[in-house]
Amino acid sequence: MLRTELFQFAGMLALIGSLWALPAVYFSLQADLIGLYATWSIIILAVTVSCLGLGNSPLSTIVFTLFSCAGVIFGFLVLDQFLYATITAAYVVIVCSGTIAKSRLHLASKIAEAGVAEKDQVVSLLLREFEEHGADWLWQIDSSRRLRSVSPRFAYAIGRDPAEANGLAFIETLAGKNWGKDNLCKSLAELADKLKRRESFAELVVQVDVQGRKRWWELSGTPILDDRGNFTGFRGVGSDVTEERESSEKIAYLARYDTLTSLPNRLLVNETLADALKFAEQWKSRCAFLMLDLDRFKAVNDTLGHQVGDKLLAQVAERLNALMGERDMCGRLGGDEFGVVILENANTQYVKKLAKSIIESISAPYIVDDHTLHVGTSVGSAVGPRDGKTVEELMRSADLALYQAKDLGGGEHCSFEASLHALAEEQRQLEASLRNAIGNDELELLYQPVVDANFEKVVSFEALLRWNSKLHGVISPAKFIPMAEETRMILPIGKWVMEQACRKATQWPSHVMVNVNVAAAQLLEPDFADMVAATLDKANLAPHRLEIEVTESVFLSDAGVARAALEKVLNLGCSVALDDFGTGYSSLGYLRTLRFSTIKVDRLFVQGAAQGNRESLAIIRAVVAMSDSLGMTTTAEGVENADEAALIRSLGCTKIQGYYFGRPMQAIEASDLLRRETLRRA
Known part of the structure; x- marks a missing residue:
């Protein structure tokens, strides 16, 4: 209501209240107590109805109550009915205060409703903008885990028409051609488990199959509950992170693999050796590390160039990798140095046998760009945790054994001996003294x-x-x-x-x-x-x-x-x-x-x-x-x-x-x- 309308309506009710007050004044002047009681009852009923029906206009109710009840109070006072006059006055106070409280509550609820409506409009606008222009999409399933209210972007993501996609089983749709196999991939199984247990989840990376192509999605979801708290399904958002996943996998590969030979690099060799040492210590077994250095490789680089040298290293890596068993792993440490990790059961006979095979295989002739090349290798080995309890100690022990093998003229395998540490320490002290x-x-x-x-x-x-x-x-x-x-x-x-x-x-x-x-x-x-x-x-x-x-x-x-x-x-x-x-x-x-x-x-x-x-x-x-x-x-x-x-x-x-x-x-x-x-x- 406008302000003028409010005051006009209040004035009209003041007039009506005054008209109701006239009978009460009349009956009091006639000393007609019965008529006064009847008038009082009708006025009380009218005030009550006004209070209940005009909550959005409290001023009108208060004016009508004051003017109509004033005549009743006057009549009771004239006839010496002080108790009824007091009751009527108390009723007026209660009605006025109640009307004010009710109107305030009514106003607050209307403001809240307006706020909610405004938020709904904003959310609807944002969702529409999100669906139309965003890279992500919305998804929703019912209590039986079937798609419903399929958005156009989500339908496009799964390669289906929105109408066709409605009602499809969610997990089966994501699994694609892999559905029906004995085991789902780990990420899909985790998603199915969370849906089954009705747990919220965020940024869960899942491998899906979209029309025969492997993709990676990042999904977030939360359960939907009705007004009575009953579970009705799931709602969430998702996005395709295949490119980001492939980029991260490529970065992880480059961080742990050598690009020239495709063998594990020093970082991955160190990590594998650390795991082998941990396993050996836990189960009281042995692991081993073999360090290899090519003989006469520098002459190839100096005479034929680094391009031929790189191709030679690639062939060496192929031969070395072909000799690895199920419990062995080889990698390139850098330059012409390679390492071999024997993960478990590294007894002396096996280490010697593998080292001999490596020397024989790598020493065979190579054909690189119409050049017949001959290189050899020297091998130093150390057994963990006997020769070293950490990666650094075990690699240093193998390196000392390698130096001894090269001092013998190359093409040899030497196992680590405790005396080599003393010799290395002596060399270190000599070097420090020589500098001064x-x-x-x-x-x-x-x-x-x-x-x-x-x-x-x-x-x-x-x-x-x-x-x-x-x-x-x-x-x-x-x-x-x-x-x-x-x-x-x-x-x-x-x-x-x-x-x-x-x-x-x-x-x-x-x-x-x-x-x-x-x-x-x-x-x-x-x-x-x-x-x-x-x-x-x-x-x-x-x-x-x-x-x-x-x-x-x-x-x-x-x-x-x-x-x-x-x-x-x-x-x-x-x-x-x-x-x-x-x-x-x-x-x-x-x-x-x-x-x-x-x-x-x-x-x-x-x-x-x-x-x-x-x-x-x-x-x-x-x-x-x-x-x-x-x-x-x-x-x-x-x-x-x-x-x-x-x-x-x-x-x-x-x-x-x-x-x-x-x-x-x-x-x-x-x-x-x-x-x-x-x-x-x-």
């Missing part, structure tokens, strides 16, 4: 004389590095030099040797040279020649008094870079000697492409010639003849007595080096030797 050897003043250079073969006068000294560790004592060069090369500590150590040797050579007569051995890693440094030039300049030593000694192994890493570095050293005016010629990877191509100054004949040939070995004699004669024709000098190493010196002299070698003319000596002894020689000749 220069700073702790523990390195020393000894000098072994090289004499002229004919006149037996000293023409040079070879600088030989020695290490007297404060913690470990005297360490053999055969032990710490390979360690220095492997850890690249040979770079600062080699620079220190060069500086010390050049500085000491300045104290010798000008005709005496110094020979410094250089490792492959030093030659591969781009500033090697600059370092040599700076060292000579700092020591003020003439370049022709320095001879760099290299072995043939320096050309195996990067022959071009090594050759270029030595050419720069030769251009400085220094000499270059090829050490241990004939014992390693000999190639006359080195002599053709690089102007060596000296070829050093290894002591093995000298000793062989002294014992009358024809092959050794022939090799020394050939080297001497070749050196003479190329304008090189020859130095025979390992001469230990006068007879050997005479033999080498007769074979035509230019220089001799060996214990007969002097063992490696300290710098002061070298200076004394030169001083005595000068006095003797004087």
Whole structure:
């Protein structure tokens, strides 16, 4: 009602109430108590009806009550009926307060109804928008789990017409062609179980079959209850998450599998090994881990390229995977390293048998891009939990066994032994001490004389590095030099040797040279020649008094870079000697492409010639003849007595080096030797 209508209606009821009050006043003035009682009853009935029927207009009811009851109260007071007057007044108060309370309740309910209606409109609008434009859809089933009120989007998702889909069994529709098999997939079985138990669920990922295509849906649902709490079905939403599922599966695959070989990668190998160790500890059994490293694989990469190397690795992976049994799993750890996990019952015989099969299979020839390739493998094995109770410990034990197998020359299998840990710890401590050897003043250079073969006068000294560790004592060069090369500590150590040797050579007569051995890693440094030039300049030593000694192994890493570095050293005016010629990877191509100054004949040939070995004699004669024709000098190493010196002299070698003319000596002894020689000749 409008405000004006409300006041008009209230005024009309005030007039009606006044008209009802007139009879009460009349009967009181006539002292007609019976008539007053009758009028009072009718007015009370009219007020009650007004209160019940005009709840939406409380002002009208209150006005009608006040005006009509005022005449009754006046009449009772006139006739001295004070009790009835009081009852009537109380009735008026009750009716007015009740009318106000009822009207407030009525107004609140109307406001609530309006709010609910507005929310229903909003929800209907949102659902319509959700169905028409959203990526998800609504679904609903009855108490017998059959589809009802099928929305167009859900019908499209299951590949059916909405009218056709109504009444279909929900689980059977989702199972598709898989319905009727002995067991549903795990996710569908879980959905069926939740529907059966009438449980709410959210974001449940279910594998469904839509017209023969496997899809993944994400469903949420809640039970529907009627006004009396009876179950009438389920209602929920769903969406197709097949692309997201496939993407996550692909990411999970890439995280745990090697893309080149399709074998498990290091992460999955570690997880599998952890599970095997846990199982072994729980059931008091044994598992094992085999670590493999390919032999001669680097040569394939260096000569034929990484593309051929990758194809070779793929073939190795196929052979390795073919050897795996039900309780075995192989994976690629990285590079040319592979690992094998024996999950249970890893007895010694089985481990040895599997390792032997792996070595034989991988060592067979490969055909890659019309190339016949030969690689081998070394295998190290460790048994858990005996050789390691954690993944890290067991893999480290297998790695130590692998190093031992490679030290034996490759193509071997070695099992872990407790002594290998002690050896590895010793190596670790040695490495730590070697890093501080220069700073702790523990390195020393000894000098072994090289004499002229004919006149037996000293023409040079070879600088030989020695290490007297404060913690470990005297360490053999055969032990710490390979360690220095492997850890690249040979770079600062080699620079220190060069500086010390050049500085000491300045104290010798000008005709005496110094020979410094250089490792492959030093030659591969781009500033090697600059370092040599700076060292000579700092020591003020003439370049022709320095001879760099290299072995043939320096050309195996990067022959071009090594050759270029030595050419720069030769251009400085220094000499270059090829050490241990004939014992390693000999190639006359080195002599053709690089102007060596000296070829050093290894002591093995000298000793062989002294014992009358024809092959050794022939090799020394050939080297001497070749050196003479190329304008090189020859130095025979390992001469230990006068007879050997005479033999080498007769074979035509230019220089001799060996214990007969002097063992490696300290710098002061070298200076004394030169001083005595000068006095003797004087």
